[in-house]
Amino acid sequence: MSPIVNVSVLGASGNLGECIVPALLKSGFVVTVIIRPGSRGYTPPKNDSTDSKAVTIKEAAYDDVSGLTAALQGQDALVEAFNPAASVHQRTIVRAALAAGIEHLITNEFGMDTFNPNVAEAPIGKPKALAQRALEEELQAAAANDKPVSLTWTGIITGVWYDWTIRTGLFWMNPTTRTITRYGSGNQRTSLSRLALTGEAVVAVLRNPEHFRNRPAYIASHTVSTNELIALVNEISESPEKSWNVVDIPDMEAFMTEGMRLWDEDTKNGVEDRLNSQAWVTIVIATLFDEKNRFGTDLEEKLEPGWDEGREKLKDHLKQLIIEADS
CATH class of the missing domain: 3.40.50.720 (NAD(P)-binding Rossmann-like Domain)
Incomplete structure (x- = not known):
């Protein structure tokens, strides 16, 4: 070629x-x-x-x-x-x-x-x-x-674009409110880019x-769990007053069921722009944090060599995103 x-x-x-x-x-x-x-x-x-x-x-x-x-x-x-x-x-x-x-x-x-x-x-x-x-x-x-x-x-x-989701407040991390939502146990590892x-x-x-x-x-930048992210952002926090609030949603089966209900409702209503619907967000979250990794969101064993950017780079980028949200 x-x-x-x-x-x-x-x-x-x-x-x-x-x-x-x-x-x-x-x-x-x-x-x-x-x-x-x-x-x-x-x-x-x-x-x-x-x-x-x-x-x-x-x-x-x-x-x-x-x-x-x-x-x-x-x-x-x-x-x-x-x-x-x-x-x-x-x-x-x-x-x-x-x-x-x-x-x-x-x-x-x-x-x-x-x-x-x-x-x-x-x-x-x-x-x-x-x-x-x-x-x-x-x-x-x-x-x-x-x-x-x-x-x-x-x-x-x-995998999921973590900087885009953080900037938009979607999924699990909102720097404006300093809130992380922990879906399930928080131990499911997910590949992020x-x-x-x-x-x-x-x-x-x-x-x-x-x-x-x-x-x-x-090809992904990092593979981490929510609990690892919580530890990282708390390391980044400069004082106890700036620590993060963790909200737990433990029942992921119920979460997926709700996503499917919303999806079916949108189907009946003729919704075409699925990408910007609450159903789409809910189902994406349910697949990302499935405890058994049924949807393969932990890509670590499949990744092309040389693309993982390491813990320190993730920490630095998270710090930048948090500063950006505070400014």
Whole structure:
């Protein structure tokens, strides 16, 4: 495979895209952002380390094979950074990528392990799991029709973005109120990543696509338990007055049941933006802190070597996030 130079990104204006596009530009890739008709548009990043003029913006609908194929002409790789709801268009996207001669596809993972056999128990993972199935079926169909198939793929699994969740007060740690919610026993270890790590991981995969060919890549910054986090933030606290309050929610089965009830209620009400629903948050928490690790949120044994950033770096970053919340 020739070195990848030209990279297209779907979903560049979201949380993922906002860290992936600058990382690609900083690393010397030529970036094309594909926006959907009627979208809010896209504003390229502006900072000293990237050239915003290096971003080409094209328009195509995710359900339009011919339009996507045209937009992807001349591109070496495609990164899916869109809202998981757009995963329903995976079959069309893959067909367009095949027709345009894309060499490598980074799929819309960047979170929980959707390759885990129990993922179907949690509806939050279903769109990505179905998208992966569609990808593999399209590749098999192309090969069965004696078409040359050069397209390979990688699914990057990062675990939860801890800095993003802390800044937004989601999940288990709120620096504004100095509260940590301990779900279950607090001993379940969970793999966490800086949001920016997703961009770094994308760059690493595109620089060596053969190494990551047709498989998930498990890349995370840290693997810790809630009890370990509690100890860390109390070490960071400068005085007893700034110690953290711990709120316990011990019954995780009941918590998952409530999440499923909310999900079913949203389904009946026709809710489409699942990512911003309370049901989504509740079910994510239930999978993250499952005491038996049924959803594989402890990725430590699967992680690619060299990515763990260590306890001291986590401590330093937590301190920065706490200071940021106090300012």
